[in-house]
Amino acid sequence: MNGFETAVDRHQRKVYTFARYYLGSSEEAEDVTQEVLIKLWRHQSKIDPDGQHAWIMKVTRNACFDRLRRRQSAAKVFAEDPEELASARVPADDPDPESRAAASDFQRHLRIALEQLKDPMKSIVILREIQGLKYQEIAETLEIPLNTVRVYLHRGRQKLREQLREVYGHVS
Amino acid sequence: MSLDAMSCEEVLVGLESYLDGELDAAAAATFQAHLESCPACAAEHRLAEAVRSELRALPALDAPSSVLREVQHEIERERFSKPPALPSTGRRWAALAAAVLATAAIGLSLWQQSTQQPKIEQDRAAAEAAEIARATEEARFALAYMNQITRRASLKLRDDILIERVAAPTVRGLTRALTPRLKQDREAEDTVDSDRS
Numbered sequence: 001m002n003g004f005e006t007a008v009d010r011h012q013r014k015v016y017t018f019a020r021y022y023l024g025s026s027e028e029a030e031d032v033t034q035e036v037l038i039k040l041w042r043h044q045s046k047i048d049p050d051g052q053h054a055w056i057m058k059v060t061r062n063a064c065f066d067r068l069r070r071r072q073s074a075a076k077v078f079a080e081d082p083e084e085l086a087s088a089r090v091p092a093d094d095p096d097p098e099s100r101a102a103a104s105d106f107q108r109h110l111r112i113a114l115e116q117l118k119d120p121m122k123s124i125v126i127l128r129e130i131q132g133l134k135y136q137e138i139a140e141t142l143e144i145p146l147n148t149v150r151v152y153l154h155r156g157r158q159k160l161r162e163q164l165r166e167v168y169g170h171v172s
Numbered sequence: 173m174s175l176d177a178m179s180c181e182e183v184l185v186g187l188e189s190y191l192d193g194e195l196d197a198a199a200a201a202t203f204q205a206h207l208e209s210c211p212a213c214a215a216e217h218r219l220a221e222a223v224r225s226e227l228r229a230l231p232a233l234d235a236p237s238s239v240l241r242e243v244q245h246e247i248e249r250e251r252f253s254k255p256p257a258l259p260s261t262g263r264r265w266a267a268l269a270a271a272v273l274a275t276a277a278i279g280l281s282l283w284q285q286s287t288q289q290p291k292i293e294q295d296r297a298a299a300e301a302a303e304i305a306r307a308t309e310e311a312r313f314a315l316a317y318m319n320q321i322t323r324r325a326s327l328k329l330r331d332d333i334l335i336e337r338v339a340a341p342t343v344r345g346l347t348r349a350l351t352p353r354l355k356q357d358r359e360a361e362d363t364v365d366s367d368r369s
Contacts (some may be wrong), residue, residue: 002248008240008243011237012234012235012240013232013233013234013235014232016233016234016235016239017232017233020233021230021231027306029235030235030236030238030239030264033235033239034239034242034243034246037239037243038242038243038246038247041243041247042250050260079196104226106222106226107226107229107230110223110226110227111230114227115247125227129224129227129228129230130227130228130230130232132228145226153188154188154189154192156186156343157220157227158187158188158222160223161220162214164219164222164223165219168219
């Protein structure tokens with residue numbers, strides 16, 4: 001396996017995982033993953049090997065952010081009723097295998113609430129809670145202070161809690 | 173944060189820090205005491221714990237192999253479309269010979285792929301077909317939505333035209349035509365009534 005293939009093997013899962021949970025769409029996550037890995041190939045000789053992980057997650061997050069912004073702009077242009085457009089695009093019974101396999105209703109609602117979270121809370125929640133990055137790693141990836149990571153993480157989880165409280169009340 | 177006793181508001185503010193083990197021992201103990209005595213805060217704590225644990229239970233996901241194949245194809249396309257740099261005079265012949273050999277090797281590889289490895293082409297065709305199907309679906313959705321907007325717009329336009337150009341003039345015309353006759357009928361009724369009285 002050559003150097004790039006090794007890098008792909010090492011990074012494809014974290015890129016796709018982040019994009020999938022950020023965008024809520026397997027199709028868009030696939031596009032982002034492809035885009036990011038090709039960028040990695042083009043720039044690999046210029047990237048410090050110790051900083052490769054932070055670089056790739058930064059590029060992934062930026063690609064997801066751009067894609068979401070384009071999606072929201074398109075919704076404003078075309079939709080009389082943005083919710084109608086959104087519901088037409090994402091059917092209630094998502095045929096995606098990961099969705100079908102979701103262990104519980106709670107988890108499904110949690111994923112929906114996560115998709116609706118604003119950045120940087122969304123990025124930080126995904127990086128910390130799903131992908132297990134340390135605060136320092138997140139701070140380097142997003143280029144924000146360490147304490148800001150902590151604040152946004154707590155705020156993000158609080159927002160998720162508020163969304164789920166509306167659906168479930170409190171957990172017994 | 174007061175260590176004597178905590179208000180519910182203080183608990184809600186500090187809940188995530190408590191969950192992450194960021195409070196010192198004394199503060200954590202006070203927090204715990206409040207949770208044990210306040211059912212509402214205890215319920216909020218349970219919800220916060222559930223959110224955190226369910227997030228951590230979400231699985232890491234592998235990119236589909238079709239994505240990785242597309243990356244490989246794109247890299248090959250870029251690699252072979254770049255022209256080689258000109259070498260210094262002393263190595264020019266060697267570089268030219270290497271380029272000829274490389275071209276022959278690529279040609280042979282492509283010939284082998286086309287005759288002996290149809291699967292690569294099949295995979296590429298399948299990936300392209302999937303992409304076309306996705307684009308078709310997107311276009312279909314966009315057309316259906318435009319159709320819906322047009323239908324709504326055209327129905328409203330039809331109604332506006334009917335009201336303005338057909339119904340309203342008809343009512344005005346009938347009114348003008350019938351007014352003298354209606355006036356006559358009213359006058360005749362008035363005459364009959366006055367005769368009766």
